[in-house]
Amino acid sequence: MSALQIIFDALSLGSLYALGALGIALIFGVMRLVNFAHGDVIAFCVFALLWPSVDAIAIVFAGNLPWFLLIPFVLAMGAGLSVLCELVVFRRFRNTNPATMMIASFALGFVIRYFLLMLFSSRPKSIALLPELSQPVTVLGARMPLLQLITILVTVGVLLGLTIFLRRTRFGLEMRAAAENFTMARMLGVRANRVIMVAFALSGALAGAIALILGSQTGTANIVMGANVMLMAFIATVIGGMGSLAGAVLAGFLLGATATLLQALLPPEARAFRDAFVYGAVILVLIFRPQGILSAGGMKERV
Amino acid sequence: MSELSADGVSVAFAGLKALSEVSLQLRSGQILGLIGPNGAGKTTLVNVLTGFQAPTSGAVLLDGASLSGLEAHELRRRGVARTFQGGRLFRDLPVIDNLEVTGLGLGLSRAAAIREAGEMLDWIGISALADRIAGTLPYTDERRVAIGRALMRAPDFLLLDEPAAGMSAEEARDLSDLIRRIARERGCGVLLIEHNVGLVLGVCDHIVVLDSGAVIETGPPAAIRASERVRHAYMGTAADTGLPVQEALV
Numbered sequence: 115m116s117a118l119q120i121i122f123d124a125l126s127l128g129s130l131y132a133l134g135a136l137g138i139a140l141i142f143g144v145m146r147l148v149n150f151a152h153g154d155v156i157a158f159c160v161f162a163l164l165w166p167s168v169d170a171i172a173i174v175f176a177g178n179l180p181w182f183l184l185i186p187f188v189l190a191m192g193a194g195l196s197v198l199c200e201l202v203v204f205r206r207f208r209n210t211n212p213a214t215m216m217i218a219s220f221a222l223g224f225v226i227r228y229f230l231l232m233l234f235s236s237r238p239k240s241i242a243l244l245p246e247l248s249q250p251v252t253v254l255g256a257r258m259p260l261l262q263l264i265t266i267l268v269t270v271g272v273l274l275g276l277t278i279f280l281r282r283t284r285f286g287l288e289m290r291a292a293a294e295n296f297t298m299a300r301m302l303g304v305r306a307n308r309v310i311m312v313a314f315a316l317s318g319a320l321a322g323a324i325a326l327i328l329g330s331q332t333g334t335a336n337i338v339m340g341a342n343v344m345l346m347a348f349i350a351t352v353i354g355g356m357g358s359l360a361g362a363v364l365a366g367f368l369l370g371a372t373a374t375l376l377q378a379l380l381p382p383e384a385r386a387f388r389d390a391f392v393y394g395a396v397i398l399v400l401i402f403r404p405q406g407i408l409s410a411g412g413m414k415e416r417v
Numbered sequence: 418m419s420e421l422s423a424d425g426v427s428v429a430f431a432g433l434k435a436l437s438e439v440s441l442q443l444r445s446g447q448i449l450g451l452i453g454p455n456g457a458g459k460t461t462l463v464n465v466l467t468g469f470q471a472p473t474s475g476a477v478l479l480d481g482a483s484l485s486g487l488e489a490h491e492l493r494r495r496g497v498a499r500t501f502q503g504g505r506l507f508r509d510l511p512v513i514d515n516l517e518v519t520g521l522g523l524g525l526s527r528a529a530a531i532r533e534a535g536e537m538l539d540w541i542g543i544s545a546l547a548d549r550i551a552g553t554l555p556y557t558d559e560r561r562v563a564i565g566r567a568l569m570r571a572p573d574f575l576l577l578d579e580p581a582a583g584m585s586a587e588e589a590r591d592l593s594d595l596i597r598r599i600a601r602e603r604g605c606g607v608l609l610i611e612h613n614v615g616l617v618l619g620v621c622d623h624i625v626v627l628d629s630g631a632v633i634e635t636g637p638p639a640a641i642r643a644s645e646r647v648r649h650a651y652m653g654t655a656a657d658t659g660l661p662v663q664e665a666l667v
Contacts, residue, residue, distance in 0.1 A: 284527050287510075291518040294507045301469075301489045302566075303522030 118256040120378050126262040128370025129269035130327060134347025135354060135362035136276070137320035143293030143357045144313045147204060147215040151223035153344025155195050155318055158226055159325030160335045162191040163243065166233035172241045172335060181244060189322040195226075196318025197311055204314075205307075230337045238336040243329040265327050272323065273363060276316070280359070285312055293357060353399050355406025365407060369396075419445045419480055419573045421497060421606060426465055426475035428458075428630075435461045436630045438475070443606045445573060448596060450621035451610045452641075454651055457627040459610045460502070463576050466608070467499045468492040494523060498572035502579045504559040508552030512562050513538065515551050519569040530569075537565045541595065557588045564595065568603070575599060576608040581616050589613060593620045614651075618642060626650065 134152070141149050163177035163184075176187050203222050207215045247261040280286035285308075292299040292309045300306045321340070328339055347362075350369050354361030372395055376388045384391075399407070422442040428435045436458045443449050451459050464470035466477055468489040477484045484492060507515050513534050520530030538544045543561055546554065551562060560580050567575055577596070581589045593616060599605050611617045617624060618638040626634040626641060628650040634641060641647055 284521055287514055287518050288521060290510060291507045291514075294509050295505070298505055298507070299518070299522070301493060302519045303490045303493055303524070304518065305522075 116256055118254055119258065120374060122253070122256055122258050122262060122266070123378075124371040124374035125367070126265045126370075127374055128367035129265050130324060130343055130366075131346045131350050131370050132363045132366030133269055133272065133320050133324050133327075134343045135350035135366040136272075136359060137317040137324075138344075138347050138351045139354065139357060139359050139362035140313045140317045140320075142351060143359065144289065144296060144310050145204065145208070145215070146212050146296075147207075147219065148212070148348065148351075149199075149204075149317070150216065150219040150344065150348070151199060151226060152317070152321055152347070153340030154223040154226035154230075155192055155199075155321040156325045156328065156340030156343060157230060157335075157337050158195055159188050159192045159322045160241075160243075160329045160339060161230050161234055161337070162188065163329075164234065164239070164241070164335060168233075168235035168237075170237055170239065172239040174241065177241060177243055184244070185326060188326050189319040192318035192320070192322030192325065193315040194318065196314045196321065200311060200314040205310075227337055234335070234337065236337055238334045240333055241329060241335050242333065243326070245330075247330050261327070261330055265331075268323065268327070272320070276359075285309070289313060293359075349393075349396055353396060353406055355408045358406065358408045361406055361408030419496070419606070420478075421466065421574045422478045423462065423466060424476050424478055426462070426472045426477065428461055428465060428470060429473045434630050436465070436472075439627070439630070439632055440475075441625050441632070441635070443574060443608050445606045446600050446604050447623065448600045448607045448609060448621045450617035450624035450638075451608060451627065452612075452614055452617050452624060453627035453633075456629075457650075458630040459627055460578060461630075462627070463499060463578055463608070463610060467497055467576060490522070493572070496571075496573035497576070498567040498574065499576040500560075500563045500567050500578055500580060502582065504563040506551040506554075506559060506562055506566070508550070510551055511548050512543075512551055512554070513547040515562060516566050516569055519566050523570040525570065533569060537568060541565050556583050557591075560584075560592070561595070564599075568599065568605070571603065572605065574606045574608070576610075578610050579612060580609070581611055581613045584613075589616050592616070596620050 137152055138149060141147055163175060165173040165175045167173050176184065179187060199222055203218060204215065207218050247264060248259050250257050251260045251263060253263060280290055288299065288304045288309050289312065292304055292306070324343055328343065329335065332339070346369055347366065350365040351362045354365035369392065373388060373392050376391050377385060380388060420442055422440070424440055426439045427437050439462060441449070451462065453459055461470060465472050468484065468487050468491065479495060479497070507518070516534035516537055517530045520533050521527065525533065535547070538547055541561055541564065543558065543565070546558055546562065551559065554562065564577070564580065581592050584592065596607055596609065597620060600607050609617060609621060618641065621638060623637055624635065624641045625632055626647050633650055634644050634647050
């Protein structure tokens with residue numbers, strides 16, 4: 115494997131983790147909630163493309179839409195479910211302590227997962243989501259599936275878009291203020307419900323983007339397909355400094371790069387233990403920087 | 418002419434009385450000082466007046482109408498603004514955005530919020546700080562930005578919680594000038610909580626002294642300076658805190 119190929123692998127895996135971490139950090143920022151249901155929202159987005167059936171063969175519903183309809187559909191599904199979670203569940207826990215909210219998010223995740231289990235069974239189904247993306251392309255002499263390139267480009271696009279949204283728009287400014295000090299923002303008249311709802315919608319849309327990437331990458335729909343990304347994304351938000359969006363993205367890419375590099379550099383017999391090395395590195399980072407690599411400024415000072 | 422008043426306000430935390438039967442009136446354009454030893458209940462009173470803390474009994478009135486049950490942001494919309502100990506800016510945001518987001522929260526359009534934020538920094542004389550990240554500002558500037566943020570959308574009342582803490586004598590003098598301008602030029606009623614008693618005696622029209630949750634003295638600075646009760650209330654704490662209370666009162 116060429117060095118360039120390793121770089122592209124690292125970037126695309128890192129992209130996935132970064133998008134996931136961003137989805138978690140956005141909500142943590144405004145609510146101090148670690149939303150463990152995020153991974154199940156990802157799985158839900160993939161299954162939203164299928165008709166409910168417990169057969170091994172997927173009966174495609176929206177999955178056959180042309181890409182320019184399919185993509186907004188999946189993003190809207192993610193955003194919609196995420197906003198629904200906020201309205202039905204999290205809103206009621208807003209003034210409880212973070213541990214209670216976290217447990218509620220675990221419970222909600224199980225509800226979503228078992229809902230999918232009831233409708234679709236636990237058997238992974240093979241789906242052909244945007245099959246044209248698996249054809250290989252050559253970039254700077256490195257061969258890769260088109261999807262890998264698109265994943266990287268989409269992530270860069272999402273990051274740029276989100277940066278512009280946060281820096282240049284009214285909602286963005288309100289959200290940054292609320293993320294830093296929610297009580298103060300609220301006291302100054304920033305509408306809490308609206309800001310939180312937008313954060314959930316964005317987070318859900320990010321889950322939709324991950325669903326599209328994972329679905330086309332693996333060609334399967336599996337009710338636990340969001341779990342691994344969720345775990346890595348959660349770790350990335352912790353390493354990044356809870357609440358720091360830039361930190362979450364950076365740590366997501368670092369995790370992806372570490373995993374890819376270990377995969378390439380470890381002797382073959384040690385590769386099975388790759389994740390143990392990744393988690394070991396995570397522990398080391400947290401020992402030396404328990405507040406994360408870019409800790410959020412407003413964390414300590416609260417009204 | 419507008420009036421914000423506390424009418425027989427009491428606050429008890431788990432049976433412990435933080436405030437008992439406190440009444441005071443703050444009128445437009447007035448600078449009212451609120452002093453008292455540590456633990457006298459000054460911040461609790463400000464919290465009650467700004468809707469952060471519901472009184473156990475008594476009421477907060479704005480032009481005679483009760484504000485009971487209203488939350489802090491609703492009081493802010495009605496023109497009761499405050500600052501906090503230590504500034505409490507959005508430290509990751511530029512100074513101008515700190516003011517802009519306040520304007521947005523108070524119902525301004527984006528363009529209007531940006532315009533008013535710029536004008537406010539100009540009025541205070543800190544336009545040069547507009548693009549600085551709030552968390553990187555020195556203490557004194559942070560306080561002035563916090564005051565600017567509180568003055569967005571021209572509130573009728575401004576409650577300042579220890580704005581001079583940690584300031585040098587010269588910085589405190591500049592702050593006095595700013596407080597006077599807020600009252601004279603903007604017609605804002607200012608309630609000033611401050612440990613720097615010298616500053617309070619110098620800038621306020623009228624002073625209320627709290628001790629152990631109750632008002633022990635009210636009057637113009639000269640009367641407070643002469644009050645035996647005030648001196649007595651401060652005796653125990655002034656020596657521990659090293660604050661210039663004794664000197665100021667003499």
